[in-house]
Amino acid sequence: MRRYGRVFREFFRACLVEELEYRSEFFGNFIASFFGLGIALLTIHIFFYQTDRLGGWTYGEVLVLLGVFNALRGFIDFALRPNMPRLLEHVRRGTLDYILTKPVDSMFYVSFRHLVFWRLIDVALGLGVIGYGLYVERYVPSAADVLMFFVVMTASLLLIYSLWMMLMTTSFWVVRIDDLSFIFDSFFDTARFPGSMYRGAVRFVITYVLPAVLITNTPALALLGKWSMAAVLAALAVAMLFLWASRRFWRFALRFYTGAGG
């Protein structure tokens, strides 16, 4: 575990050095993040122009949810997204051989080798929106709320990582598509809003099969003081289950990888 911490720090340093080469990009990226969030806020504003509840959630509560969503998406763009096209490339060209022969876990390596730092702006902005949402809602979270928030947020991060990893692993079979991440985006976009808003089969799928709703809604509810021990434990259990499944899937896929001799 200590060793992985050290390796991760090394990835971090290497990517930071790389990114500092392109400092002039920073400003543009900063503007882009702000713009994206502004659009999301405007969208919600337009919805609430017609109503004062969305799936039973008030304006302030939906803002907290949006903040959680934005922060989690910032994390995806920071650590996970940059690695997807590279794995596809490795599988296609057979250069995955080099990674498999390295003395670190291959799943760890392919998912965290490349980091894009400026995406952390989205995490910060997301936290800002959470704060604003709480202010609109006039709710001050208790210490227990905040603790539960961090617990379920960890569970959400594990869930996202597992789902993303499973999608990424399919690249051993479908090497023709350049970028699979849009599949994840389509699914994750549903988590932007309260799960109680959806109906019928869609609601069932995104709550129980692919728990998009769980990922964003539980942390938002925890921070708003609407958590229950059962929900928190369920979130942790589901996260563990998915992590285990993604691990198994990666191992299974590796058996299909024959390499191309470099």
Next chain:
Amino acid sequence: MIRKYIALLRMKYIEMLAYRLATFVWMTGAITQPLITMFVWMNIHPEESGSFLFYFMAVIFVERMTSAWDVWELDREIREGTFSNLLLRPLHPIHWAIAENIVYKWLFAVILAPVWLVGAVFWPALRPHMTAGQAVLFLAAVVLGAALRFLLSYSCGLLAFWVTKVAAVYGVIDVISLFLSGRIAPLEMLPPVLREWSEWLPFRYMISFPIEIATGVAGGEEMVRGFAIAAGWMAVFVVALQWLWKAGMRKNQAVGG
């Protein structure tokens, strides 16, 4: 010219078949956002679920029929210098783009129309109530919308002769259009200020306007005015495109390719 176009269309058709999977992914790609928005609106006004279902299904359909990707193609081709290959050919490069658009959109229509028919069997809300005249006007508005979006996208793409971040510029335009073209909400749901803007800017005529004709929201005088404004934008875009093209040709100094 017609013979040239037939050859172009055939070429683009074969090209499309070579990338079947990518084409399929392309087609399904833009579906989730309107669907999620539909659920939001159904939740806000449950009593109008039927009309929201029709509206957002129509948004998916019209959006696919008018979608434009030329800005990314041009951006890449101009930046990497491969645009020179197109310039050397005896026909204006825009004809290749037009042929490509026709082929892909024809395919979208051929696939989406039967899907709609099957859907209409199960959901009565999807059955359109259009007179023959309305249907013709609807199709005319779709073609006009496709032309507008194509011209805007192509003109933006030509900016790549001067700037390197054309995709970002177009991204901003696309976001503005998200609100004003009716993808986030049927335009009558927007606050009055935005509604007024949407009427005078070109975006409404790219997606919302044909649907408004189909549902009967825009009829009579309103519709005539809509067509007039759209035609005005069309003229503006054509002039802008020609000017950008001439200026761009003077500027172009691509090497290799």
